[in-house]
Amino acid sequence: MYPFTDQFMSDDKKVDFLKATMMGPNAMRLSEELSSHLKINESMRILDLGCGCGLSTLLLAKKYGASVFAADLWISPTENYERFQSIGIDDKAVPISVDATKGLPFANGYFDLLFSVDAYHYFGDTEEMLPSLIPFVKKGGTIAMAIPGLKYEFGGNIPDEMQPFWNDEIARTIHSIDWWKGLWKKAEGMEILDIHEMACCKQAWSEWLASDHPIAAEDIQMMEAEGGKYFNFIQLVAKVI
Numbered sequence: 001m002y003p004f005t006d007q008f009m010s011d012d013k014k015v016d017f018l019k020a021t022m023m024g025p026n027a028m029r030l031s032e033e034l035s036s037h038l039k040i041n042e043s044m045r046i047l048d049l050g051c052g053c054g055l056s057t058l059l060l061a062k063k064y065g066a067s068v069f070a071a072d073l074w075i076s077p078t079e080n081y082e083r084f085q086s087i088g089i090d091d092k093a094v095p096i097s098v099d100a101t102k103g104l105p106f107a108n109g110y111f112d113l114l115f116s117v118d119a120y121h122y123f124g125d126t127e128e129m130l131p132s133l134i135p136f137v138k139k140g141g142t143i144a145m146a147i148p149g150l151k152y153e154f155g156g157n158i159p160d161e162m163q164p165f166w167n168d169e170i171a172r173t174i175h176s177i178d179w180w181k182g183l184w185k186k187a188e189g190m191e192i193l194d195i196h197e198m199a200c201c202k203q204a205w206s207e208w209l210a211s212d213h214p215i216a217a218e219d220i221q222m223m224e225a226e227g228g229k230y231f232n233f234i235q236l237v238a239k240v241i
């Protein structure tokens with residue numbers, strides 16, 4: 001399911017690039033799994049929302065030849081443009097600065113696909129967010145997201161071993177499949193096609209924990225405590241109607 005990522009990671013220099021570019025569980029692997037459930041081709045225009053340093057953009061541009069608008073809040077378009085030049089996707093990828101909570105600077109019906117990996121949970125937990133994004137996708141187009149989640153809602157019963165790592169921000173952003181399904185069902189103008197746990201959760205996490213990133217070093221303790229019991233990655237796919 002991951003030929004592009006596995007090939008990419010067979011080259012030591014590219015692994016160094018990947019380690020320097022990851023901002024969480026390996027976004028290239030997550031993107032490859034998510035995209036394997038979609039029909040993507042080079043004539044498509046994709047909004048990669050919350051692209052970070054652009055690993056998902058790289059996958060979409062190189063594996064499928066699609067045109068990608070690489071939109072992010074924390075990472076500057078200049079930094080991403082320089083990175084896109086260095087990896088030869090600057091003809092396919094347009095870096096842009098957005099805050100999804102403040103509206104997007106695109107025409108209605110502009111995108112064939114709204115794609116988002118490990119980002120939507122930061123801003124997508126309200127009833128208003130999804131309806132605000134749907135108009136940017138053409139009718140018949142697709143919304144596809146991968147987000148870190150929980151196997152079940154903790155509610156007030158946070159497991160003892162997770163208490164040291166739990167805070168209001170995690171409680172706001174990390175939810176179960178049923179929680180996301182409930183929220184997405186409220187949105188009009190789209191039909192949910194698929195919501196399921198992703199297969200690469202463990203591998204994507206271990207590739208992140210093996211990077212030299214200081215945040216990954218902090219995550220090691222949390223993932224040891226979690227021990228595969230509570231976290232998952234959730235894939236959500238919907239069709240705009």
Ligand SMILES: C[S@@+](CC[C@H](N)C(=O)[O-])C[C@H]1O[C@@H](n2cnc3c(N)ncnc32)[C@H](O)[C@@H]1O
Nearest residue numbers: 023027050051052073074099100117118119123
């Ligand atoms: C954990 S990083 C993941 C980045 C990238 N998708 C990846 O997996 O490597 C989360 C990303 O969400 C983006 N993000 C958070 N809030 C956002 C918002 N309101 N609008 C757009 N992007 C946002 C951040 O800029 C950040 O790059």
